[in-house]
Amino acid sequence: MDSMAKDSIYDVIIVGARVAGSSLAYELSKKGMRVLLLEKGMFPSDTLSTHNFFNNAVAGLREMGVLDRLLESGAPLYKRAHVQFEDAVIDGDYPVVNGEANCLCVRRTHLDQTLFEHAASQVGVTALLGFRVTGVVTENGAVCGVTGSHKDGRTETFRGRLVVGADGRRSAVREMVKSERKICVPTEFASFVGYFEDYRQEGETCVEFYKQGDKLAIVFPTSDGLAVVGLMYPLEDQAWTDRFTKDAETAFIELAGEAFPQLSFPQRLAQARLHGSVKGLLGYDNDWWDGMGPGWALLGDAMSFKDPAVGQGMYDAMTGSRVLADILASHPDWPSSWDRMREAYNGTMEAKTITRFGMACLYTKNMPFTPEQTAVNHLIGAHPEAARAFLGMYNYANEPHDLERLIGELLQGQGA
Known part of the structure; x- marks a missing residue:
């Protein structure tokens, strides 16, 4: 950690030091900026x-230079996805991107600490744990610092040319600066997650995704020999909410069995052992907020x-970090450039990322597959090139319109 004096004025103060915040601190250090994380x-x-x-x-x-250390967590690299929409199976490898073939799912207990320590070791970065930001400082209509408290109750104020809220879905900084919400699409699902020991996968290590009726399941192999399993059901189904409220662990196993009885997934899950407790969200919004204003910016969730x-x-957190760092470095006179930087950041x-945001908004709605979509799912599953495009x-590796074009070509070839 940098030993910069506490009364220094930093270039950037980052509130939140998990994936988004630590990635940004690393990127800004490469630009020669003074950062308080x-x-x-x-951790x-x-x-x-x-x-x-x-x-x-x-x-x-x-x-970034952290991959080898993250692999020490025992998280396995994987290339394959097994997706089943009703009775249509899409199974294949993710296309190679930038020479990288493997995917990776690292538990947050390993991921966040590794990224934080890596960021804190960079030149120009001062990192501080256990400090809760309670307010922002403003001068002449622009944010210029933060106030907050240490774990021992001491209060302190830090000054900076820019304050970045990288503090998650319920961002306190976002509320303090009164960012405008541009898009809000509420989910129609409740979502519960558990970590399981000895979860057996069939064939090569992979991500599993299932949609049957109005239920969803997703499985990722992760660190410490565990699999992280997520289950989703409609929010309007109060009976399942009551069952999860009463006994989340039992409800989790029972939901898998009742929602996916024709698959091997429930049996394999029942044979595994829950590690820790089941956690969940009873609804959430797909949100898009204004990302920048005078003296402030938002990043990640x-x-x-x-x-x-x-x-x-x-991906969005890391991409946003690089985008924001590049924009800040290309506008040396920040006080006269807030509008231009805001337009560049929001636009970039x-x-x-907006197309994948749109995909998420589709997934978040409890919509059954139409007969036409079911036919397309079967078509994708039957053609390896379509599965790769999906x-x-x-x-x-490609955009949704690339898949649409390929599906059109396949349908034409079938005389549809």
Whole structure:
């Protein structure tokens, strides 16, 4: 950690030191900026999330220099996805991106501490744990610092040219600066997650995704010999909510069995052992917020939270860090450039990530497959090139319109 004096004025104060905040601190250090990285919690610690990196994001971890240490957590590399929509099976490998073939899902207890320690070791970065930000300082209409308290109750004020809220889905900084919400699509699902020991997969290590009727399940192999399993059911189903409230562990196993009786997934889950407790969310919003204003910016889930079923949070956090760092470095006179930087940041993040946000908004709705979509799912599963194009939407190997074009060509070939 840098030994910069506490009364220094930093270039950037980052509130939140998990994936988004630590990635940004690393990127800003490479630009020669003075950074204060603040985190209200302590590491190692866990947090509820989809902590998967598709291979496009794994390439970023390698570039950052943390991949080898993350692999020490025991998280297995994988290339394959097994997806089943009703009776249509899509099974294949994710397309290679930037020379990277493997995906990786690292538990937050390992991931966040590794990224924080790596960021804190960079030149120009001062990192502080156990500091809760309670307010922002403003001068002449622009944010110029934060106030908060240490774990021992001491209060302190830090000054900076820019304050970045990288403090998650319920961002306190976002509320303090009164960012405007641009998009809000409420989910129609409750989502519960558990970690399981001795979960047996069939064939090569892979991510599993199932949709049967109005229920969803997703499985990622992760650190410490565990699998992280997520189950989703409609929020309107009060009976299941009551069962989870009474006994979440029992309800979790029973939901898998009742929702997916024709699959091997429930039996394999029942034979595994729960590690820790089942946690969940009874609803959440897919949000997109204004990302910047005078003296402040938002990053990661604080700017855009999306349904965890699409697994895009890690990539978006790392991408946003690079985008924001580049924009800040290319505008040396920040006080006269807030409007231009805001337009560049919002526009670039929209161009890079809005399509996957749209995918998340589709997943978050409890909509049954139409007969036409069911036929398309079977078509994708029957053609390896279509399966690769489908999976390539998740790691940015191609765009949704590429899959649509390929499906059109396949239908034409069938005389449809």
